[in-house]
Amino acid sequence: MKTxxxxxxxxxxxxxxxxxxxxxxxxxxxxxxxxxxQNPTAVNELLDLDNAYKNGAITxxxxxxxxxxxxxxxxx
Numbered sequence: 699m700k701t702x703x704x705x706x707x708x709x710x711x712x713x714x715x716x717x718x719x720x721x722x723x724x725x726x727x728x729x730x731x732x733x734x735x736q737n738p739t740a741v742n743e744l745l746d747l748d749n750a751y752k753n754g755a756i757t758x759x760x761x762x763x764x765x766x767x768x769x770x771x772x773x774x
Contacts, residue, residue: 740768740769740771740772743768744765744768747761747764747765747768748761
């Protein structure tokens with residue numbers, strides 16, 4: 699009887715670990731999302747720049763220079 703209990707407990711532990719191992723792939727998606735946020739596209743940069751200009755955070759001259767810098771960087 700004691701052997702059956704021990705064997706049952708062992709089987710439950712092994713089953714639980716095998717299920718946990720199957721579901722452990724979620725970190726890749728999180729890393730990909732973080733990479734996308736850290737490397738904004740030129741479109742996102744231009745939208746952010748436009749918002750900064752419209753909100754008065756930067757001058758027209760700063761806007762034009764930064765806009766050209768983003769476009770030049772995107773063309774490479």
